[in-house]
Amino acid sequence: MFDIDKWQEILATIKKNKMRTFLTGFSVAWGIFMLMILLGSGNGLSNGVAKNFMGDAVNAMWIWSGETTIPYQGLKSGRPIRFHNDDYDVLQSLPGVETVSGRYFMGNTRYSYGKESGEYTTVTCHPELNDVDQNVMLEGRYINKVDIQEKRKVVVLGKDIREALFKDKPALGEYVKVNNVPFKVVGVCVEPESTRNRNAFMPVSTAQMIFNGSNRLHNFAITINGKTLEESQEIEENIRNTFSRKLRFDKTDDSALGMYNKLENYIQTMRIFQAIKIFIWIIGVGTLIAGIVGVSNIMLIVVKERTKEIGIRKAIGASPSSVIGLILLESILITTIAGYIGLVLGTGLMELINFMMVQSAGDVGAQQGDTLFLNPTVDFGVAVASTVLLIVAGTIAGYIPAKRAASIKPIVALRDE
Amino acid sequence: MIKLTDIHKSYEMGSNKLHVLKGIDLDIHQGEFVSIMGSSGSGKSTLLNILGILDNYDQGSYHLGGKLISNMTEKKAAQLRNEMVGFVFQSFNLISFKNAMENVALPLYYKGVNRKKRNMIAMEYLDRLGLKPWAEHMPNEMSGGQKQRVAIARALISKPQIILADEPTGALDTSTSYEVMEILREINDAGITVIIVTHEHDIASMTQKIVRLKDGRIDEVILNGELADFRERYSKELQPV
Numbered sequence: 165m166f167d168i169d170k171w172q173e174i175l176a177t178i179k180k181n182k183m184r185t186f187l188t189g190f191s192v193a194w195g196i197f198m199l200m201i202l203l204g205s206g207n208g209l210s211n212g213v214a215k216n217f218m219g220d221a222v223n224a225m226w227i228w229s230g231e232t233t234i235p236y237q238g239l240k241s242g243r244p245i246r247f248h249n250d251d252y253d254v255l256q257s258l259p260g261v262e263t264v265s266g267r268y269f270m271g272n273t274r275y276s277y278g279k280e281s282g283e284y285t286t287v288t289c290h291p292e293l294n295d296v297d298q299n300v301m302l303e304g305r306y307i308n309k310v311d312i313q314e315k316r317k318v319v320v321l322g323k324d325i326r327e328a329l330f331k332d333k334p335a336l337g338e339y340v341k342v343n344n345v346p347f348k349v350v351g352v353c354v355e356p357e358s359t360r361n362r363n364a365f366m367p368v369s370t371a372q373m374i375f376n377g378s379n380r381l382h383n384f385a386i387t388i389n390g391k392t393l394e395e396s397q398e399i400e401e402n403i404r405n406t407f408s409r410k411l412r413f414d415k416t417d418d419s420a421l422g423m424y425n426k427l428e429n430y431i432q433t434m435r436i437f438q439a440i441k442i443f444i445w446i447i448g449v450g451t452l453i454a455g456i457v458g459v460s461n462i463m464l465i466v467v468k469e470r471t472k473e474i475g476i477r478k479a480i481g482a483s484p485s486s487v488i489g490l491i492l493l494e495s496i497l498i499t500t501i502a503g504y505i506g507l508v509l510g511t512g513l514m515e516l517i518n519f520m521m522v523q524s525a526g527d528v529g530a531q532q533g534d535t536l537f538l539n540p541t542v543d544f545g546v547a548v549a550s551t552v553l554l555i556v557a558g559t560i561a562g563y564i565p566a567k568r569a570a571s572i573k574p575i576v577a578l579r580d581e
Numbered sequence: 582m583i584k585l586t587d588i589h590k591s592y593e594m595g596s597n598k599l600h601v602l603k604g605i606d607l608d609i610h611q612g613e614f615v616s617i618m619g620s621s622g623s624g625k626s627t628l629l630n631i632l633g634i635l636d637n638y639d640q641g642s643y644h645l646g647g648k649l650i651s652n653m654t655e656k657k658a659a660q661l662r663n664e665m666v667g668f669v670f671q672s673f674n675l676i677s678f679k680n681a682m683e684n685v686a687l688p689l690y691y692k693g694v695n696r697k698k699r700n701m702i703a704m705e706y707l708d709r710l711g712l713k714p715w716a717e718h719m720p721n722e723m724s725g726g727q728k729q730r731v732a733i734a735r736a737l738i739s740k741p742q743i744i745l746a747d748e749p750t751g752a753l754d755t756s757t758s759y760e761v762m763e764i765l766r767e768i769n770d771a772g773i774t775v776i777i778v779t780h781e782h783d784i785a786s787m788t789q790k791i792v793r794l795k796d797g798r799i800d801e802v803i804l805n806g807e808l809a810d811f812r813e814r815y816s817k818e819l820q821p822v
């Protein structure tokens with residue numbers, strides 16, 4: 165198969181027919197280039213969105229209470245629904261619920277350290293909150309179980325609070341005054357996907373004891389172990405029914421009890437992106453087909469243009485198979501090289517865009533803002549496969565006219581028109 | 582060498598059939614120099630193409646070098662052409678993107694001779710035809726006579742036993758035509774059978790045997806000795822009535 169002389173003959177032919185070579189090559193390179201850009205953009209888009217969801221646990225659910233809008237069992241509408249500590253226990257006992265964190269927000273809490281002070285939001289919580297929020301610890305630790313049990317006066321500061329109060333002095337182990345009550349700083353954290361870190365976290369048990377004495381909770385953040393959309397919806401339904409009975413409101417009353425199911429949302433968004441991906445693939449396949457048609461067309465023209473040459477070659481002793489070989493190997497060589505060029509340029513461009521995006525994102529820290537575009541690169545296997553497909557298609561497209569040209573009698577090919 | 586027996590050939594043109602050769606019987610021996618004449622459309626090229634295995638025939642038999650040529654695969658035919666026959670065409674049929682040397686060398690490529698060697702041999706043949714200085718020229722940079730000499734060199738390079746030339750001088754002026762005929766005569770002197778198709782009587786009279794076709798049949802065969810007679814008769818034919 166490998167025959168230096170044959171390749172020399174092919175290379176000589178390519179060299180002497182630059183325009184033809186360029187046209188064939190260009191249509192292939194262009195097809196692959198566009199395909200790479202399309203697929204890269206599609207990947208970038210869905211990676212970006214997936215990343216945005218990754219900030220919080222995907223299997224997370226938020227539950228909050230409000231006012232009833234539908235009368236229930238003789239109770240008028242407009243009645244506020246409130247969560248208490250026992251609701252926390254109820255939630256924890258429900259099937260499918262993995263972790264539960266109750267939260268109680270205290271807006272405008274005054275934090276002070278030495279001369280510095282400021283007003284921030286205090287989130288009172290259980291340790292499990294971090295399973296949902298997935299805050300990143302910069303220093304120290306998060307609230308733990310012992311804090312809750314012993315009602316320790318400890319606090320985890322958001323990065324902004326720490327910077328405002330402590331500047332560049334160490335904060336861990338120091339005591340800050342929260343509404344004039346001293347709390348020990350045990351950690352500093354940032355919230356992923358957020359540029360503001362002005363929340364402080366403290367054990368819900370401590371806060372209930374010190375600040376309002378009640379056992380109220382504003383909302384729950386829970387994680388569930390439903391894998392599919394159906395499972396997670398079933399768990400959601402069960403929670404709603406349980407609370408509807410316990411707190412007495414109509415279970416269709418969305419303002420009495422609000423729920424946000426991240427998984428449901430995630431899956432739905434991913435479905436949209438699946439659709440976008442399919443759409444991009446359709447366009448990509450269309451581009452590929454256009455490339456294939458282009459190559460086939462050029463091959464048809466090439467063979468027609470070379471009919472006379474083929475006739476001459478046959479008259480002086482070329483066998484049909486050597487003629488087919490000559491034409492096909494030329495086309496394979498051109499499409500391979502051109503496909504490779506398109507591949508390199510296309511993936512190169514996407515890598516460059518990726519590189520520039522990483523550069524402009526700046527901070528090495530975990531705090532990247534919302535990105536719509538992330539890692540817009542193409543799977544290498546897909547890239548190579550589509551190039552190979554184009555080469556194969558070009559070969560098949562060239563084979564049919566080449567075979568026909570090789571089988572016509574030299575006398576027909578040689579006849580002047 | 583060549584033995585044709587009752588060769589028939591017709592072309593299908595849509596629904597009607599054009600019977601071009603209607604029973605040709607012809608013997609040509611090794612080393613003969615033959616010209617085929619006849620009016621336009623009488624089937625000269627058709628006959629030559631059959632001799633060169635460029636085309637097939639419908640009926641009869643054709644033996645080339647003792648071998649029956651019929652129904653052979655394209656591959657076999659190509660091989661036989663490469664070994665036995667060299668072609669020279671009226672319109673030269675050089676490959677336009679190859680220079681003179683590469684054109685001449687091409688038949689050796691199909692014989693499996695390596696590039697260096699075949700280019701060297703091609704140069705020898707070009708030199709023999711006085712074309713060495715044009716070896717690197719492309720066909721479109723050469724005159725008709727030069728192109729025809731390149732084509733002859735190409736026909737010779739595979740050392741064929743037969744040279745078939747369809748109106749080799751048809752596109753050339755008189756003096757160039759004579760040069761080409763001189764080259765063909767030298768080739769013939771070396772023992773190669775040369776068969777040409779021509780319209781021109783002065784060209785035909787330089788060969789040893791003239792086969793006149795008329796209406797798809799051999800009208801007459803004029804041998805060398807009778808050429809003088811032929812010439813005279815022909816000039817009469819040319820006179821306006």
Ligand SMILES: Nc1ncnc2c1ncn2[C@@H]1O[C@H](COP(=O)(O)OP(=O)(O)OP(=O)(O)O)[C@@H](O)[C@H]1O
Pocket residue numbers: 592593594599601619620621622623624625626627628
């Ligand atoms: N491929 C073909 N298909 C149909 N008819 C053909 C074909 N080739 C030749 N003919 C017809 O066959 C007849 C003989 O053709 P041929 O080319 O052999 O003539 P010729 O003697 O060489 O003529 P000229 O002197 O003009 O070259 C002509 O009438 C021509 O039209």
Ligand SMILES: [Mg+2]
Pocket residue numbers: 625626627747
């Ligand atoms: Mg003719």
